[in-house]
Amino acid sequence: MLFSIYRYNPETDKKPRMQDYELNIEEGSDIMLLDALIALKEQEPTLSFRRSCREGVCGSDGLNINGKNGLACITPVSSLGKKVVVRPLPGLPVIRDLVVDMQQFYRQYEKIRPYLINNDEPPARERLQSPEDREKLDGLYECILCACCTTSCPSFWWNPDKFIGPSGLLQAYRFIIDSRDTETSSRLADLDDAYSLFRCRGIMNCVDVCPKGLNPTQAIGHIRSMMLQQGL
Amino acid sequence: MVASTTSLGRSGLHDWVIQRITAVVLAVYVVYLSAFVFSADSLTFAAWQGLFGQTWFKIFSLISIAALSFHAWIGMWVISTDYIKPTGIRLVFQALLILSCFAFIIWGAQILWSV
Ligand code: SF4
Ligand code: SF4
Ligand code: FES
Numbered sequence: 001m002l003f004s005i006y007r008y009n010p011e012t013d014k015k016p017r018m019q020d021y022e023l024n025i026e027e028g029s030d031i032m033l034l035d036a037l038i039a040l041k042e043q044e045p046t047l048s049f050r051r052s053c054r055e056g057v058c059g060s061d062g063l064n065i066n067g068k069n070g071l072a073c074i075t076p077v078s079s080l081g082k083k084v085v086v087r088p089l090p091g092l093p094v095i096r097d098l099v100v101d102m103q104q105f106y107r108q109y110e111k112i113r114p115y116l117i118n119n120d121e122p123p124a125r126e127r128l129q130s131p132e133d134r135e136k137l138d139g140l141y142e143c144i145l146c147a148c149c150t151t152s153c154p155s156f157w158w159n160p161d162k163f164i165g166p167s168g169l170l171q172a173y174r175f176i177i178d179s180r181d182t183e184t185s186s187r188l189a190d191l192d193d194a195y196s197l198f199r200c201r202g203i204m205n206c207v208d209v210c211p212k213g214l215n216p217t218q219a220i221g222h223i224r225s226m227m228l229q230q231g232l
Numbered sequence: 233m234v235a236s237t238t239s240l241g242r243s244g245l246h247d248w249v250i251q252r253i254t255a256v257v258l259a260v261y262v263v264y265l266s267a268f269v270f271s272a273d274s275l276t277f278a279a280w281q282g283l284f285g286q287t288w289f290k291i292f293s294l295i296s297i298a299a300l301s302f303h304a305w306i307g308m309w310v311i312s313t314d315y316i317k318p319t320g321i322r323l324v325f326q327a328l329l330i331l332s333c334f335a336f337i338i339w340g341a342q343i344l345w346s347v
Contacts, residue, residue, distance in 0.1 A: 158314040191244070194236040194313070198244030227245050 001025050001077060003040060005047065006087040008094050016094070018085070025077065033080070034061055034072040037098075049098040056211060059146030062089050063098055069148035069209040089151040091160060104160045105147045105167070111196070112164060112172040117183040133179035140174035140219060142212050143167060149206035149216055155199045162195035166206035166216030169197060173219035176226065188227050197223060236313075238326040240305045251306050254299035261296035284347045297340035301333035 001023050008016035021040050025031060034051055041047045049072070052058040056074040063072050064087040066080055077084065092100040118127065150156050150165035164172065169191075176187050191197040197220065206216040241247040268283060269275060283289055308329050316322040 155314075194239050194244045194247060194310075196244070198248050199310075224245075224248070228249070231245055231249075 001036070002083045003036065004083060004085045005040070005098070006094075007047070007097055009046075009096050010094070030076050030078045032073050033063075033065060033075045033077055033084070033086070036077055036084075037072060037086070047098075048096045057144060059144035062146040062148045062151070062211075064088065064090055064151075069152045071146060071148070071211045074211060089147055091151045091157040092147075100151075102147060105145075105150055105165070108150070108160075108164045108168040109145065109171060112168050112175070112190075113183070113187065114171050114175065116175065116178060116181050118180055119182045127180045129179055136177045136179075137174060139214055140170055140177070143170055143174075143214055144212060146211060148209045148211060149214075152205040152209045153200075154203060154205070155201055159195055159199055163199040164191070164196045166200070166220070169200070169223065170214060170216040170219045172197075173223050176223060184226075185230065188223070188230060191223065192227060236309075238323075238330065239309050240302055247306050247309075250302055254303040254306075257296055257299040258303065261292065261299075264292075281347065284344065290344045290347070293344055294337075294341055298337050301336050305329060305333045 003021045003023060004018050005021060006016055007013075007019045021043065023036055023039055025036070032054075034054055037047070037049055038051075041049075049063070050060040051073060052060045054073045056071050059071070061072040062069060065072065065075055066085050069089060072086075086098065088094050088098045088100045092102065092104060095101050145167060147167060149170075150167045153163075153166055155163050156165040172187065172191065175181050176184055181187075200217070200220050202217060204217050207214075207218075210216070236242065239247055241250050273279075284293070309326060312322055312325050312329070316325055
């Protein structure tokens with residue numbers, strides 16, 4: 001099987017290049033793309049990429065695979081055709097080969113204050129939540145911050161310093177809708193500028209790529225309607 | 233975050249709401265005007281002048297011209313902040329944009345009330 005992989009070492013290379021590698025995969029067997037990359041790394045020890053859990057829960061190995069963002073560890077090579085083109089996630093600075101600098105992504109995440117804030121007196125034991133209220137967090141809390149969505153979003157490419165991006169906005173909604181959080185209106189107010197939330201143009205690339213099947217566009221829509229209700 | 237000084241609504245929500253409302257106004261206007269144009273034998277000079285001679289239609293038309301200008305202002309402002317990175321060029325573009333929006337509204341009013 002043929003792999004064309006993005007190679008770039010900013011310390012020694014003038015510009016990035018695509019390099020082809022051949023890998024024998026036994027007839028009738030299937031492996032995940034991450035395993036293929038690990039096998040290729042034996043041929044070519046300088047090949048760099050991130051990975052950790054190798055089962056789609058840590059979010060380290062988001063890559064651009066045949067033009068579409070996804071996690072290498074849960075992408076079977078059988079689903080990828082004869083030639084596999086692997087590039088780093090788009091829109092973020094490349095540190096080396098398939099490793100990108102996630103700072104801009106995390107900075108946006110930090111802005112939405114990704115933790116519960118509750119200004120009420122703490123109860124003796126813990127803050128309880130009804131099963132119905134807990135249910136509202138489904139489809140939100142599962143995000144593993146892999147950045148597949150945000151780096152596929154054109155609005156983030158053009159304004160990575162100002163637009164929170166789908167992943168951060170999904171998380172923002174996760175705290176806005178949490179019944180135990182008391183900062184709902186200040187969280188909404190924080191997003192009411194021309195960029196942070198409203199730069200989303202509903203292109204839905206984010207929904208298309210999320211490896212956890214989440215729907216950031218829908219969360220963005222919910223935030224917008226909550227703002228509208230507060231503003232009317 | 234600093235408010236965007238050259239955007240129409242100065243807040244994301246305002247811009248978003250104005251964009252939706254102006255879109256509805258434009259849709260209604262276009263549908264009404266097309267219905268008029270395509271309805272049988274209405275396309276005579278007299279009918280056309282009669283339509284634009286009525287005050288309510290002048291107001292409706294002026295509101296639609298304003299809606300178009302504001303819609304364009306918001307839309308083009310977004311495009312300029314996405315694609316024009318050098319501040320100087322962006323400022324000139326936005327200034328021209330805002331001026332032409334106002335120019336179109338005034339010019340439109342002048343044309344409408346000259347009928
Ligand atoms: S729906 Fe919004 S956040 Fe998602 S990819 Fe499109 S512009 Fe980006
Ligand atoms: S929403 Fe999906 S694609 Fe985006 S960071 Fe979370 S898990 Fe990854
Ligand atoms: S290695 Fe953890 S998500 Fe792929």
